[in-house]
Amino acid sequence: MDSFGPGAQVPLQGSDGQTVATHALASAAYRENVEVEEILKANNEWHESSVTKGKFSLFKPTLGEAFSRAVQVRMLGGARKPLIQSFGTEPQPVVEHCLAATNIRKQRDKRLTLITVVFGVLFLPGMLVWLTAFQLRRTLAGGASGKRSGALGALLLVGVGILALLFLFKLPFTGFLALYLRAMFVAPVLGWFLAKRVCESTAKDLRARWDSLLSGGGGMGPKIPEAVPHDPNETAAEELRQQLEKLTAEQRSNVVFYAGPKGVLGMGTRWGSWHLAEELVPKEGKEIHAFRTWDVIRPIHDELKLLERGTLKTGFPKPSVNHWIVTPVGEGAKEVARPEGEDIVAYQVKPHEIQRVCNENQFGKGNRHYLGVQFVLWDGQLVLTMMVTVTALLHTLRIEVTGHALGPVHGLFTTKPEPKKKVVSKTVRFWETREIELPLIDNDEVVRLAVRAPLTWFPPVLDFLGGKLVLPEPFGLRHAWASQPWRHRFMADDAIRAATPVMRAVHAATIKMLDEHGVDTERFSNRSMVLSGFVQDPMPKKADSYDA
Known part of the structure; x- marks a missing residue:
């Protein structure tokens, strides 16, 4: 059967329980009329994105344009660096929405390019005069302060308009040259009128998708036909499909990275730590049956799997219990290196290698083994991981x-679009007011989109002229813009409450296993009771910031 077809390989969005964070991040791809610098407000304590300035503000991208391009290049580029897993979200739907938003803009830019060529390039002298006026106006508005700069910019445009009128009614030339000189000022204005209609319709579409993603309805599905190969010769589509599959495979990797005080990348900082360490003493008159650390981990794994089966009806949601291989990296590392070799398949460390690391890599150099139980709560806005x-x-x-806690995505990503309205006085009852709806796209924005449109097919040129968004490294969609959960009362409560039953389950499984192997468990039981008292402390700590 032919595996190529129109319905192939466009994966479904997000998993259950992870939709809010996924849709919030995806909505950034559709944000028009939002300054790209707004994303800098979402920088957190450990991960900071930045914006590089271009040569001309007229080519400056919006947040949606910059975000879509940066995420696509970083997550689908052929020579990209390894990614950090996005716990609590599904990165593939976010990338698909970035591709879909880019496609919508490309369709708009095709029409704008045609308008620019017909009404601009053919009348280049006039277009350059108008563009110079708009660039000077933007420079004055951005560099000076207050109403004075705006007035100067408006006066500049009025001056160009008066010059255009003079050319229309009084010229020292006759014949074709006179007609061309008149048309070169009028044609760009007519092109602007047509371009505004195109830009307005596209802006409404993008805004509708932005609003739909954040309204809880799941959003409009991303349309990315370039990721669907129809025949074996469509190498670009097949390559994109493989890159999306690679992204999902890396998301499922069981290798994580510990970056010192930054905690486990993607899981958040370590807020609490409890240790049960006692001497192994045999029971009176018996010998200890030999065992290895893997023999201790297995019953703990089985016990953690049963956390959702509580005695009370109000229990845990179903946790995810996984074996992790943890690799240490520097606090200021700008990239990570995923392990390779015969023991790695599709970014997954094989079970026999996990068992070997658990038994042998406990002291000195090398990776370490951790058993993790993870709860994804608040529709992906809170990720609790006990290691x-x-x-x-x-x-x-x-x-x-x-205990590790990853908080909600920054509030910038959950902000819905606001309608552009203006309050004016009524004509007759002037003491009363009414709201009028304004166009989504203003004059400056139409000009900006029109001059960027022909360069859409040369993204590096646009990056040079207008600037771009620089993503924080090591990059992962979720942790790059995550807030601390401690500012949200109920999220903080959930993190603290999860620690006690998890720790007691671990201790119970450990003590039972030791008892079966002939170990005197009295000291372990006493120490476990002491720790049960310590874990009642309601204050999260910065457990990785040692006071030394």
């Missing part, structure tokens, strides 16, 4: 439980 690691050095068994 368990077991070490055995000489006669001491140590079980460590640490």
Whole structure:
């Protein structure tokens, strides 16, 4: 059966319980009339994006344009660096929405390019005069302060308009040259009128998609026909499809990176840590049956799987329990390197290698093994991860439980579009007011889009002329713009409440296993009770910031 066809390989959006954060990030791709610098407000304590300035403000991108381009290049580029997993979201739908938004803009830019060629390039001297006036107006408005700069810019445009009128009614030339000189000032204005209609219709479409994503309805599905190969010869479509599959495979990787005080990248900072470390003493008159750390991890894994089966009806939501290979990286590292070799398949470390790391890599160099139980709450806005690691050095068994929390995406991404309205006085009852709806696209925006349109097919040129968004590294969609959960009362409560039952489940499984292997568990039980008291402390700490 032919595997190519019109319905192939356009994956569905997000998983259950992860829609809000996914849709919030995806909505940034559709944001028109929003300054690109707005995203700098979403910078957090550990990850900061930046905006590079271009040569001319007339070519400056909006937030939607810059975000779509930056995310596409970073996550689908052929020579891209490794990505950090986006826990609590599905990155593939976000990238698909970026592709869809880019397609919508390209369709608009095709029409604008035609208008620019017919009404601009053919009358180039007049278009350059108008563009110079608009560029000077933007420079004055951006560089000076207050109403004075706006008045100067408006006066400049009025001056060009008067010059155009003089050319229309009084010229020292006759014949074709006179007609051309008159047309070169009028044609760009007519082109602007047509371009405004095109820009307005596209802006309404983009705004509708932005609003739909944040309204809880799931949004309009992204249309990316260039990712659907119809025959084996469509190499570009097949390559894009493979890049999207690669993105999903990397999202499922069981390798994570610990960046010192930044915590586990993608999981958030470590806010709490509890240690159970006691000497292994045999029961009276018995010997300890030999075991390895993997023998301790397995019953802990089985016990954590049962967390959702509580005695009370109000229990945990279904957790995700996974074995993680944790690689250390520097706090200021700008990139990470995913391990390769025969023990790695599709970014996944094979089970036998996980078991080897658990048993052997406990001291000195090398990666470490952690068992993680993860809860994705608040529709993906809160990700709680409790990590368990077991070490055995000489006669001491140590079980460590640490808590990591990743908060909601910044409020910038959950802001819905506001209608452009203006309050004016009524004509007759002047003491009363009414609201009038304004066009979504103003005059300056029409000019900006029209001059950018012919360069849409040369993105590096646009980046040079107008600037671009620089994403924080190591980059992952979710943690790059995550806020701290401690500013949200209920999210903070959820993080703190999850620690106690998880830790007790870990201790119960450990003590049961030790008892079966002939270990005197009295000290472990006493220490577990002490830790149960410590975990009642309601204050999260910066557990990775050592006071030394």
